[in-house]
Amino acid sequence: MAVDKSLISGSTTLLILKLLSEKEMYGYEMIDTLAKRSENVFELKAGTLYPLLHTLVSQGHLTCRELDCSGKIRKYYRITKEGRRFLRQKTEEWNEYAGAVARVLSFGGNAYGTV
């Protein structure tokens, strides 16, 4: 199902931080994992991902290091303690927002349904 891009862009930071809270990853791996887990709903462009990753590193939410992986040098990103705190805060915000949207939608449905 095609999803409005503006819905995805607002939650990209949250999704990336969530992925990195599980294990450290390199850029391509993040895009691939996100696409697989969301059954291709979240097809994040690399041109969006890298500026976001670099911003999060600059803000101290992520750190990065280079690792030799089967002869290829890859830049791995890892979430910091500050990043985990930020993720918890963003998750709470998202849950509040998603709950509010769900309540409004279900309220509308019930109202019309009971008339």
Added chain:
Amino acid sequence: MGLSDYLNTLTAQMRCKKARSLVAEEISAHILDQKEAFMAGGMDEDAALKESIRQMGDPVTVGMEMDRIHRPRPDWKFLIFIAVFSVIGLFLQYEMNQLSIDYTYVDYFPRHCVYTVVGLIVMAVLYFLDYTIVGKYALRFWGLLTVYFLWAGLFAPLRNGSHGYIQLTLYLYVPVFAGLLYRYRMQGWRGLCKCLLLFVFTALLGIRCTGLYNVTAFLSLTILIMITAAVHRGWFGVPIKRTIGLLWAAVCLAPILFICLGGLAAYQYDRLMAMISMFSGRGDTTFNYVAHAAQELLSAAKPLGNSGSSIAERLPYIFTDYIFTYVVSCYGYLAGAAVVLALLGGVARIFRLSSRLTNELGWMISFGCGCVFGIETLHYILTNFGILIFAQTYLPFFSYGLRASILTYSFSGLLLSIYRYKDVVGEVRKFPEFKTKVRVKVKLEVEKEEE
């Protein structure tokens, strides 16, 4: 559009040239990974590359975003911290000068102002200079400092029988050692041994040329902590726990052996005994007169305001060694606690910012400077409380003297330069060709994927 055209267009949007290679390498690696994935899915090489570049997005937009992120940014908080502490330092020096001029007969304050200006000029030069030259020319800087100390040891005039007045300059070895550790990382045991040999030579030179032990001891402690941090971070690829254990066992044994083999002169032995007598509570008040005087002044202090004690009459060199006692005695112990907490807060911030740095050299220099400020602040406070009795102490931003000023502001300049270029310098933490736990873990994951 080919890969090189894409990368050229993207990096051309970035005004900061130093950051370009950092971004180009990563984007290029991503495009090649994506191309391989497409080829594995059955595409031919040309089509795979074109599609990978297309999926990357508009190079101008990506480049503009990267330009916004990767540009030099001053650390305003640290700049304000330096400004505030410099002003407080000048104010305290003025007040102490007024108080002690009747005893010293010398007006030190104009000189202190000149030293502060010299320090600020050094800071400004280092701030705008690219700090990575410390890594690039580490061995040359080490050679220059060593020649200076050899010259000073042989030809500089003696004061009170030693060259103790130059000993604070020894701390300039700290950023140089950060550069040396950085230079010899990835060289395994060979690199670590080179660093240890240079360290031993530097420590012996410090004792020989200054004729005093205290700064050399704290410099050695700082460099050993830096070597430990480098080993712990996997810079040399040697077994971490075993190497750190061996290193610190040798560090603990060396002074014991030195004393047992008669390395201390009779007067040095007496000093050591005096220090031990302070700890055991059987202190002879004539033997430790200064320490006891400082303790009495501190215990007579009020929470806020002047205790009325005649500090300038009772303590020597308050403008270098007993500034904390002066603050507590004249402004109250709450004021003294505020100054110490603010300084230690500044040190904690240096360590916090260091941990965020992705550039390895910047991290090591910042870590080393933080260690010096932290160790010297604690040492200063303990000396003022009479717990340590080393002569010639130094409180960053407050102590009088040209060398104290140059040390404070050169480290501040280096730290400001590191934080300014933190999003710019194109180098991240690398792991050498050896089996760290992380690398083995990554290898295992790759092998699993391949299966």
